[in-house]
Amino acid sequence: MSLLVVGSVAFDAIETPFGKTDKILGGAGTFISLASSYFVPSPKVVSVVGHDFPSEHMELLRSHGIDLEGLQVKAEGKTFFWQGRYHNDMNSRDTVATELNVLADFDPVLPESYQDAEYLMLGNLSPVVQRQVIERLRTRPRLIAMDTMNFWMDTQLDELRRTLAMVDVLTINDSEARQLSGEYALVKAARKIQAMGPRFVIIKKGEHGALLFGDRKIFHAPALPLEDVFDPTGAGDTFAGGFIGYLAKTGDLSFENFKNAIILGSAMASFCVERFGTSRLQNLRQEEIYERVQQFIDLVRFDYESNA
């Protein structure tokens, strides 16, 4: 069940209608590995930080069993930093600042102990770096999932398509699925993206849930209707972490079990947005997670008996 997670470990500064933060722990690799740590014993992280990355953040990740052997610390550089401001509807945001810092020339190094990883989650990063990780693994993992974003479609589409051809699962949001495929209808968009490589495509629709396409089947997962979305930052990464963590835990790669993995990912994401940054993901109890999953079950279950 060993899981390898690649993605940024970073600082975020966030402003929402509910408040604002200074530099707090963030980054796709952080959210993915924290969420997955509730399902697998020691997710292995490949990432890079600068000299300014505090030891408390390291300790927090280690306390969740996260393996940081593949986390490079660059004495001469600063940690990746993102600053954003959410609009009142919480569905759109402005990037106030992006400082790539040590991420600008990130060369992912895989420790020998990472070579046996069976599951690989490639968080949103340059598709070149994502591909380097795949190529540096001597044995192909059982399952490779990747996330990406419109920035890479705008700037490195050819590289993105090369990497996409090597993975099993793509997670992507609805507008990005439309951009990548050139199709508005998500059924058609997913089919075109599948033709680019991934057997499974998961289209994330935020407050409207997610769609799973694969094996000529479709599954629709709802999002919980929440009273308050406090901070959406990291929700997609947390989803990915819960999703891949659950698959790694169960080892069952059937379409049926992918459905469960998506529900678990959605449950983890629903916690993430309740507080700033990683706060809500730091001390979850297994009972809370299962109660949340039960809410998803109750939300969509109906017992129609056809009298045809």
Added chain:
Amino acid sequence: MSLLVVGSVAFDAIETPFGKTDKILGGAGTFISLASSYFVPSPKVVSVVGHDFPSEHMELLRSHGIDLEGLQVKAEGKTFFWQGRYHNDMNSRDTVATELNVLADFDPVLPESYQDAEYLMLGNLSPVVQRQVIERLRTRPRLIAMDTMNFWMDTQLDELRRTLAMVDVLTINDSEARQLSGEYALVKAARKIQAMGPRFVIIKKGEHGALLFGDRKIFHAPALPLEDVFDPTGAGDTFAGGFIGYLAKTGDLSFENFKNAIILGSAMASFCVERFGTSRLQNLRQEEIYERVQQFIDLVRFDYESNA
């Protein structure tokens, strides 16, 4: 199980990226009654048309068992006409022309044979006319549902709120629910609207499905991910017709059965958008409807067993 439907019987002229129509049969009352006719034997219509309304349209409605005793034909007036053009994404449209004609001074007359109606669906119309229908029924129906739109919020909010206080169910789309309640989060919006009167609030989210709020519970119904949406006109009314028709057929007003009614409404709406206007609703077979419902079941079902 007698059902009374109030709503426009009209002409539509529609332009989509897939083609355009001349004046074809449309109107909320038309879509609602056609959809409900698959569940109840003779939906009773209250509406008004002009001298230009062709007998073929009357015959079509009658062939579905629809009771037209309450359909006034004004010799001196013309039928309500709406012309619209859909954008490429099919999620937004421009109104090219609206001619109220006989609808402008519509005075809803209820034939004596309509007085025993147990279920009442008030299609989108002036809230004054909607309330007149309620007040002209000597016995309150078992269930009163109403639809409305932003136009009435902009122009007759007080009247709308008076009518809203008298009904059991409101169907409304997401942006209108936000406008009516002043709340962005749909959970809060629904709660505020419930406080205005209706015990149940159904928020329609188009391609993202629908949410049912009532009895302190929430149900999320998906929409079928469709390859092509040919013409969305009438989808919301068709949803309402399937919904109220199923409730009238089964007579079960529990939250559990409301879920089934919403699935049936969603199934009917998914047919509606496959062709222009009412074409697809004219000759549905019961087996097609049940097959479509099965697709909804398959789309959301997952068999997660908690190991907590």
